[in-house]
Amino acid sequence: MNTLQRGILLPVPNQARYLSFAIGDPARVRDGLRVLGELAEDDYTVIGIGQTLVSLMKTSIPGLKNFPTITAPGLVIERAPEVLWVWLRGDERGEIVLRSQRLVRVLAPAFRLKESWDAFKYAEGRDLSGYVDGTENPTGDEAIHTAMIGAEHPTIRGSSFVATQRWRHDFERLESMTEGEKDSSIGRRLVDNEEIDDAPETAHVKRTAQESFTPEAFVLRRSMPWSDASDAGLMFVAFAASFYAFEAQLQRMAGADDGVVDALFKFTQPVSGAYFWCPALKDGKLDLAPLAC
Numbered sequence: 094m095n096t097l098q099r100g101i102l103l104p105v106p107n108q109a110r111y112l113s114f115a116i117g118d119p120a121r122v123r124d125g126l127r128v129l130g131e132l133a134e135d136d137y138t139v140i141g142i143g144q145t146l147v148s149l150m151k152t153s154i155p156g157l158k159n160f161p162t163i164t165a166p167g168l169v170i171e172r173a174p175e176v177l178w179v180w181l182r183g184d185e186r187g188e189i190v191l192r193s194q195r196l197v198r199v200l201a202p203a204f205r206l207k208e209s210w211d212a213f214k215y216a217e218g219r220d221l222s223g224y225v226d227g228t229e230n231p232t233g234d235e236a237i238h239t240a241m242i243g244a245e246h247p248t249i250r251g252s253s254f255v256a257t258q259r260w261r262h263d264f265e266r267l268e269s270m271t272e273g274e275k276d277s278s279i280g281r282r283l284v285d286n287e288e289i290d291d292a293p294e295t296a297h298v299k300r301t302a303q304e305s306f307t308p309e310a311f312v313l314r315r316s317m318p319w320s321d322a323s324d325a326g327l328m329f330v331a332f333a334a335s336f337y338a339f340e341a342q343l344q345r346m347a348g349a350d351d352g353v354v355d356a357l358f359k360f361t362q363p364v365s366g367a368y369f370w371c372p373a374l375k376d377g378k379l380d381l382a383p384l385a386c
């Protein structure tokens with residue numbers, strides 16, 4: 094049975110906002126979680142809980158941990174707050190603004206808004222580099238199988254994990270690259286999204302080819318472009334039943350396995366990353382029982 098929060102399996106929406114909260118009043122956190130439990134029964138809200146909050150609840154979620162330190166030459170990825178993450182999804186920017194205002198109010202004083210990133214769908218689901226993102230995502234039952242935790246963790250069966258990572262693009266660099274250079278950096282053609290068979294080893298899709306890992310490393314990506322007044326890039330978001338696939342891919346992208354660094358780094362850099370546990374749905378509410386709530 095599929096008990097994933099509904100927004101996880103749906104295609105990326107036209108508009109979104111990623112909210113990240115810090116602990117406000119620790120004594121009120123349990124009340125805040127109860128409010129939260131009621132909020133995820135629709136297609137428009139996906140909620141993730143971080144290790145900091147789980148520790149505060151004096152419990153543990155098997156498989157959940159802090160975002161790891163990944164080292165590679167010139168690569169520094171800050172850890173974003175890992176308390177509470179909310180992905181607000183919708184079609185209308187106005188609706189999202191109103192919902193996020195309401196959310197911040199109802200979660201106070203337990204939780205305090207720490208970061209808010211506006212995101213949007215570009216064309217039919219392209220990254221701001223112009224390339225279609227998400228082509229090799231699993232679909233149907235495979236998507237559920239990829240994202241949903243199974244019998245390996247009976248206490249959190251039916252829930253999911255999400256790895257989030259904010260990337261900032263260097264648009265000056267991107268604009269200076271020819272289409273051919275960009276195609277070989279990604280490993281697909283901008284013009285028709287076809288995979289380039291003889292792409293170099295540095296090509297992003299060669300680095301991350303999901304079947305090429307042992308065991309295979311599948312994730313369900315739901316990334317979206319983000320922007321603020323001065324910067325823009327990709328909010329990389331990948332759901333899976335564990336963090337294994339994300340870590341294996343990122344390690345290989347950073348050249349940790351063989352010294353070959355993903356060509357993507359020529360025009361974009363990860364700024365921050367965070368891990369969360371996305372509780373399952375039960376009777377239309379978030380099942381917070383694993384948090385002893």
Ligand code: HEM
Nearest residue numbers: 220224225226227228229260301302303327339342343361
């Ligand atoms: C700014 C950052 C990134 C951009 C612009 C980007 C863009 C893309 C594009 C255009 C594709 C090809 C189409 C597709 O299958 O979706 C792709 C594939 C993929 N990307 Fe990324 N990506 C980024 C970061 C990441 C990160 C951080 C990971 C994982 C750690 C990742 C994992 C993958 C995977 C697994 C595939 C499919 C590979 C396959 O099996 O063919 N990407 N990405």
